[in-house]
Amino acid sequence: MIEIDNLHKKFGKNEVLKGIDLTIDNGGILAVLGPNGSGKTTLIKSILGMVVPNSGTIKLNGTSIKKNWEYRNDIDYLPQIANFPGNLTVKELIKMIKDLRSSKTADDERLIELFKLQPFLDKKLNNLSGGTKQKVNLVLTFMFDSPLVILDEPTTGLDPISHIRLKQLITAEKENGKTILITSHIMSFVEEIADEIVFLLEGKIYFRGSIPALKTKTEQPDFEHAIASMLSSSYA
Amino acid sequence: MRSRWSYVYFLFYLLLGVVLLFLNNDLSKAVITLMNVIIILVPLIGTIFGVMYYYNSKEFTELLLAQPVKRSSIFLGQYFGVALSLSMSLIIGLGLPFVFYGIFNSGAVWDFSLLLVTGAFLTLIFTALAFVIALANENKIKGFGYAILLWLFMAVIYDGVFLMSLVYFEEYPLDKFSLVATMLNPVDLSRVLILLKLDISALLGYTGAVFQKFFGTSVGFILSSLMLTLWVIVPTYFIQRMAKRKDF
Numbered sequence: 001m002i003e004i005d006n007l008h009k010k011f012g013k014n015e016v017l018k019g020i021d022l023t024i025d026n027g028g029i030l031a032v033l034g035p036n037g038s039g040k041t042t043l044i045k046s047i048l049g050m051v052v053p054n055s056g057t058i059k060l061n062g063t064s065i066k067k068n069w070e071y072r073n074d075i076d077y078l079p080q081i082a083n084f085p086g087n088l089t090v091k092e093l094i095k096m097i098k099d100l101r102s103s104k105t106a107d108d109e110r111l112i113e114l115f116k117l118q119p120f121l122d123k124k125l126n127n128l129s130g131g132t133k134q135k136v137n138l139v140l141t142f143m144f145d146s147p148l149v150i151l152d153e154p155t156t157g158l159d160p161i162s163h164i165r166l167k168q169l170i171t172a173e174k175e176n177g178k179t180i181l182i183t184s185h186i187m188s189f190v191e192e193i194a195d196e197i198v199f200l201l202e203g204k205i206y207f208r209g210s211i212p213a214l215k216t217k218t219e220q221p222d223f224e225h226a227i228a229s230m231l232s233s234s235y236a
Numbered sequence: 237m238r239s240r241w242s243y244v245y246f247l248f249y250l251l252l253g254v255v256l257l258f259l260n261n262d263l264s265k266a267v268i269t270l271m272n273v274i275i276i277l278v279p280l281i282g283t284i285f286g287v288m289y290y291y292n293s294k295e296f297t298e299l300l301l302a303q304p305v306k307r308s309s310i311f312l313g314q315y316f317g318v319a320l321s322l323s324m325s326l327i328i329g330l331g332l333p334f335v336f337y338g339i340f341n342s343g344a345v346w347d348f349s350l351l352l353v354t355g356a357f358l359t360l361i362f363t364a365l366a367f368v369i370a371l372a373n374e375n376k377i378k379g380f381g382y383a384i385l386l387w388l389f390m391a392v393i394y395d396g397v398f399l400m401s402l403v404y405f406e407e408y409p410l411d412k413f414s415l416v417a418t419m420l421n422p423v424d425l426s427r428v429l430i431l432l433k434l435d436i437s438a439l440l441g442y443t444g445a446v447f448q449k450f451f452g453t454s455v456g457f458i459l460s461s462l463m464l465t466l467w468v469i470v471p472t473y474f475i476q477r478m479a480k481r482k483d484f
Contacts, residue, residue: 011483050301051483072304079302083295100303 001026002047002148002179007056009042016042018203020056026147029170029180031190034200035231040183041080043200044150047181048077060148073102078141080152080183082133086126090117090136093125097140108143114165115139131157142169149173150181155189167193187224199230206230242321245281249329257337263344264434267351270330271430274355279362279423280387282322286366287383289318291376298484311367311479315472319363323356330355350433354426357464361422362387364471371478390423398424415450422467425460 007020016039024030032040045051047058049065049072058065065071084093098106112118115135120128128136134157141149151170155163170193174180184190190197191211199207199214207214207230211223220226252273256266293314300310334348366383373379398417402410418424450456 045484048302049307050298052481069306070304072302075302077302079298083298085293085296085299097299097303100300100305102304 001061003057003059004043004047005057005059007043007046007058008054009039009046009051010054016203017046017053020200020203020205022198022205022208024179024181026179027174027177028195029174029182029193031194031197032181032183032200033190033197033227034206038200039203040200041152044077044152044181044183047150048072048075070102074146074148076141076144076146076149078137078149078151078154080156082130082137084125084133084136087124089122089124090128091121093136094140094143098143101144105145106143107145108139111139111142114169115162129157131159131162134158135162138166138169142173146178148179148181152183153185154182155184155186163189187227191223199227201230241285242325245322246325246329249326250332253330253333257333263334263337263342264347266334267344267347268434271351271427271434274326274351274358275423275427275430276391278326278355278358279391282319282359282362283366283383283387285318285322286315286363287370287379289314290367290370291379301484307479308476311371311475312472315364315367315475319360322363323359326355326359327352347430347433351430354429354464357468358422358426361464361467361471364468364475368471368474368478371475371482390421394421394424419460419463422464425463429457429460 002022002024004020004022004024007017008015009017016037020039020043032043034040042051046053047060047065049069060071060074063071088096094108098108112121115138117132117135117139120132120136125133125136138154141151154166154170158166167189170180170182174193182190182194194211196208196210197214198205207217209217211226214226214230215221215223218226218229220229252270253266256269257263260266260269297310297314301307330352365386369383369386370379373382398414401417402414405413418428
């Protein structure tokens, strides 16, 4: 369970998060949505401890994440932009990340098979295409069996087949009882997999609830229009 | 990236050692020439490699940050990785030719080891300062600029300002001032330490006598070693502190 209490973050003068209160229960898929620059990635990075908040607390299963790093053993994180050290091969990178985890059980072979990455294993990461990098990124994220999975724009650059496999993967993880946090701009993808959504707007939580609830609230028949109507009402 | 460049660096020192010995044909003279090279070059290389390594491995750092690894161990690991491999290149690269030339059978062995130790210290100091600068500047170009400026200041400008102030305040007793001013710059401190050890302090004139009185004693030696250590510890502390607060 994640408890976020009154989280504030400023980058210079730019106030990105203006008091986020959010409790995420175990199990299920929660999608964090919002326009560009609404603070989705900052929120996620705060949970990971990559961004140090100005004020507010974040607790994971009752313990504060401040000055703590072991808790990241329980999180799998897929970064938005796959930035890897270019001079390593895919194999070396996977091995290295495995070495960093306390639990040595990783199920990389199944994932390599699933995303058909075998021909790329001995290639340097510099020479991979964007989509292949994203697949490597997915393997690194899903190969551990952590109770919390955080995915920042997981669909970027994926071909349709990999897209379908990713959806299957996410659904399977959900059935294992994991908590999954996703950000995405692909509304159809979100509508298909998310149990609940959180809508961030200008650093605050604007809406939280299920997709049907959102449709009723905005009086829109489909999800994409519901989101768009929320945006336009806020811009107006 | 790191390993390839440290080989180049190692080969450079190897070559330098061999050429100097060949040209001078005398150990003590070679040590003096080396000193001049080390005092200027080691800080420069430490600074550039430190900054370059930090910016180059930024992606890697971000990858590590999401993993269960302590922040300070990521950054201190990177720092010591760079600084120690540079020091090793220096010590082994210069050491080998001198050992083969027969440094152990000559009187210059202590001078030479002091030279290597100060070289290693300078590497540690300037790599740490470079990391601090790189951590403080998100912008690569700015970071590089500041780092080079720092080197220029420590290696060249500081001396100029120091000399000018000596000339300007020539009527006052300046022993204490010049001692302190030397202590505050690791480059100058190393230079004075080596010069005095080489027993050519007569070249330094009156100030040399004062310095000899101070640095020549064991108190002076210990104090200057402490100062050099402090120059390593303080920036390292800053690396850790800044790493803890930085957003990625």
